[in-house]
Amino acid sequence: MCAFAQGQSQPQPGPPVRPDASANQPHDVYLEVMLNGERSALIAQFRELNGRLSASGKDLDNIGLAIDRLGITETAEVPLDSIRGLHYTYDAARQRVTLQAPDAIRKPYTFDTRALTATPPATSSRGFLINYDAYAQSNTDAQLAIWSEERYFDPAGVFSNTGTAYLYKNDHRYTRYDTSWSTSDPATLDTKQFGDTISSSLAWSRSVRIGGFQWRSNFALRPDLVTFPLPAFGGSAVVPSSVDLYVNSVRQFSGNVPSGPFIVNNVPGITGGGQATVITRDALGRTVETSVPLYVDTRLLAAGLSSYSFEAGFLRRAYGLDSFQYDPKPALSASARHGLNDYLTLEAHTEATSGVYNAGAGALVRMGMAGVLNGSLSASTGRLAGTQASLGYELIEPHFSIDAQSIRAFGNYGDLAARDGSPVPTATDRVTVAVPFFSTQTFSVSYIGFRYPQAQPSQIGSVAYTLNVGNLASVNLSAYQDFRQRESRGAFLSVSFGLGNNTSVNATVGRQNGQSNYNVNASRPPNYDGGWGWGVQAGNAGASPYRQAQVQYLGSGGEVTALAQQISGRTTGSLDLSGTVVMMDGSVKPSRRIYDGFALVSTDGIAGIPVLHENRVIGVTDRAGHLLVPDLNSYQDNRVGIDGMKLPADARIDTTTMNLVPQSQSGVLAHFGVTRYSAASVILQGLDGKVLPPGATVRHEESGKETIVGFDGLTFIEGLQKENHLVVDSGALHCRVTFAYTRPDDGSLPTIGPLTCLSKVGDVR
The missing domain is CATH 2.60.40.10 (Immunoglobulins)
Known part of the structure; x- marks a missing residue:
């Protein structure tokens, strides 16, 4: 015989009092929970008194009730009868409670379409590398130039120095470009840099080169972080169902949800306006389809997210010409952005140096499906006193887009760049309208206008038409006109063909400023795995015919390019060598150019072991048991392994694969500990x-x-x-x-x- 109790949001008469004395005393019971007719596989703790149940807020949250929406704290003891809308049946014999809850008080089942496995902390070994690019040319005074980067890295950060050595016929010198030490913290998403750097800027401000200190936010330290607002789509399933999400008729996500409300977060796959459709299917194949419009702009910041940058130091002068010319007066620069909500992002920027003080504020506002409006107002005082205002608008739709921006400077408005000799334009206008049609064609119209103090203004309009024929060919027709200089105009027709095997052919004919020109070229660059590449080109730029041919070889140790060209009857030849030399783990390894993270694989001196990157064999270890793996993604998982079947029979190894997460511009030693046993x-x-x-x-x-x-x-x-x-x-x-x-x-x-x-x-x- 079973005892039942029915609980509702309204008081109900209780069941008959049971004869045992404990029935009048509250006591704990552990019950199987059924929610809306479905078994939840959850055993929850309840408090029973005379057949009526209560539970803690934490247990109610585990069951699936939205305690935050109900105003219940985790530590509160809540009678189930007091929760409006909740009905329950208590089966004491089966030790089960059956809950009936509307969607309004249930937690939605939430899943993130961009959810990634947590990435381990980024690491770095200690090492040194030299990136180089040596260019030699015949029949000229500029015989040899060598660009190089010297980079030291360890767990604390990266030191880098770049410059070019000129070994010309009558000129031997070295020009330094940038020298800096940088360190990053993925926990706080910031980077600190000491030395030469480039100041931050917004759409309505300008960057300058500064030698000193920079502290800035760095979202690249978290590649999985979505920095702009993304829509969330919700629904409700009566029974366990499958869910498909389509954005502009392209499926972006598919998954399974239990009965009840659900939310799909962080939907990727679109920039601008579009249509999202959520389709649920139950076990019987019945479907429910819901469509909503959406608009995504990557320039906005997600609600509550902030970015910042602060620089202090001395303005760099004669960059690329003089190695150590800096303005003697200190300068400051700072920028900040904050996502107030999914519709409004605020911006601010300020600069200061001797005689010039500049500050401004701006905002980006999403107007529903009507696009994003941006504007700013800034002012400067001191020797360069004035104001600047900007206004812009962008709308991206599947069949239409417009991007417009206008900036006006009044008085003698100035900033750090103007203080250093580069005046602020008094007017800057930019408008682009594009109309895609038939899915393969695009027509666009653009206008760009600039006006500088005491300089001839420029106003250029252009039109372009593009036709894509699958992946095999494309046709582009374009024309431009400078409205301030009537004789400055041009029209061009370009046709490109893809011939397979990474080979392409391009032909361009046109007329510019009263002169006709043409260009025909064919090329096949080397494959990423290495090998040979080639290119040939012929053309005529007005009265100057030119011919060119080149051959390339890309290997694991670098790239070589040999080129011969003839311009107006004069023939020259050149040779370019680029690559990297890495010093790590007591070895010196040549490599193709290394831009970011990399790994040095070590097999404890065992040669001839195949090394795999993302399950692709990229080479074998050398006589010292080393192989360099370039092109790893910093702050992301990179799967590197070795083929254990190729190890000697008397070798032992704990693992044959590693997930490497290198710091930016750093190398990681992937040590596969191989032990030999007798x-x-x-x-x-x-x-x-x-x-x-x-x-x-x-x-x-x-x-x-x-x-x-x-x-x-x-x-x-x-x-x-x-x-x-x-x-x-x-x-x-x-x-x-x-x-x-x-x-x-x-x-x-x-x-x-x-x-x-x-x-x-x-x-x-």
Whole structure:
């Protein structure tokens, strides 16, 4: 016989009082939970008094009720009868409670379409590298120039220096570009840099080169972080269902949800306006389809997210010409952005140096599906006093887009760049309208206008039409006109073909400023895995015909490009060498150019072991057991492994794969700890010349390890020394074997014997 209690949001008469005394005392019960007719596989703790139940806020949250929406704290003890909309049935005999809850008080099942496995902390080994690009040209005074980057890295950060050495006929010099030390913290998403840097800027401000200090936010330290607002789509499933999400008719996500409300977060795959459709299907195949419009702009910051940058130092002058020319007066610059909500992002920027002080604020506002409006207002005081205002608008739709921006400066408005000799434009206008149609064609119209103080203004309009024929060919027709200089105009027709095998052909004809020109070229760059590439080109720029041919070779140690060209009858040749030299783990390794993270694989001196990057074989270890793996993604998982089947038979290894997460511009030592062990199969026989029977116990005295004799008198012995002693014990059989061992050079596991087991210590027969 079962006892039941029915709980509702309104008070109900309780069940008859049970005869046992404990019925009048509150006590804990642990019950199986059923929610809206479905078993939840959850055992929850409740408090019972006379058939009525209460539970803690934490347990209600685990069951799936939205306690934040109900105003319930995790520590609160809540009678189920007091929760509006909740009905329950308590089956004491089966130790089960069945809850009926509307979607309004249930937690939605939430899943993130961009959810990634947590990335381990980024690491760096200690090392040094030199990136280089050497260019030599014949028949000129500029005979040889060598650009180089010297980079030291360790777990604390990266030191980098760049510059070019000019070894010309009458000019030998070295020009330094940038020198800096940088360190990053993925926990706080910031980077600090000491030395030469470029100041931050917004769409309505300008960057300058500064030698000093920079502290800035760096979202690249978290590649999985979505910095702009993304829509969330919700729905409700009566029974467990599958969910498909389509954005502009392209499926972006598919998954399964339990019954009840659900939310799909962080939907990727679109920039601008579009249509999202959520389709749920239950076990019987019945579908429910819901469509909503959406608009995504990557310039906005997600609600609550902030970015910042602060620089202090001295303005760099004559960059690329002078190695150490800085303005003697200190300068400051700072920028900040904050996502107030999914519709509004605020911006601010300020600059200061001797005689110039500049500050401004701006905002980006998403107007629903009507696009994003941006604007700013800034002012400067001191020797350069004035104001600047900007206004812009962008709308991206599947069949139409417009991007417009206008900036006006009034008075003698100035900033750090103007203080250093680059005046602020008094007017900047930009408008682009694009109309895609028939999915393969695009027509666009653009206008760009600039006006500088005491300079001829420029106003250029252009039109372009593009036709794509699958992946095989494309046609582009364009024309421009400078409205301030009537004779400055041009029109061009370009056709490109893809011939397969990474080979392409392009032809362009046009007329510019009253002169006709054409260009025809064909090329096949080297494959990423390495090999040969080539290119040929011919054309005529007005009255100057030119011809060019080049051949490239890309290897694991770098890239070589040889080029011959003829311009107006003058022939020259050039040779370009680029690559990297890495010093790590006591070795010096040449490599193709390294831009970001990389790994040095070590197999403890074992050569010829294939190395895999993302399950692709990229090379084998050299005689020192090393192979360099370039092009790893910093702050992301990179799967690197070795082919364990190619290891020597006497080699042991704990793992053959690693997930490497290098810091930016740093290298990681991927040490696959390979140990060599001395072992052999030994054939044992008795004095009668017959092999010992299976099952006999064998003890190796030097290592203390025990094993047994197998079929054919074979036993496998590990930990062998130069001299070895075996003790055999099998019932009435007690004997010893002594033998010498030398490890084979080829890493094989030899078979020794047959060896005669003697009853007394003596020589092996």
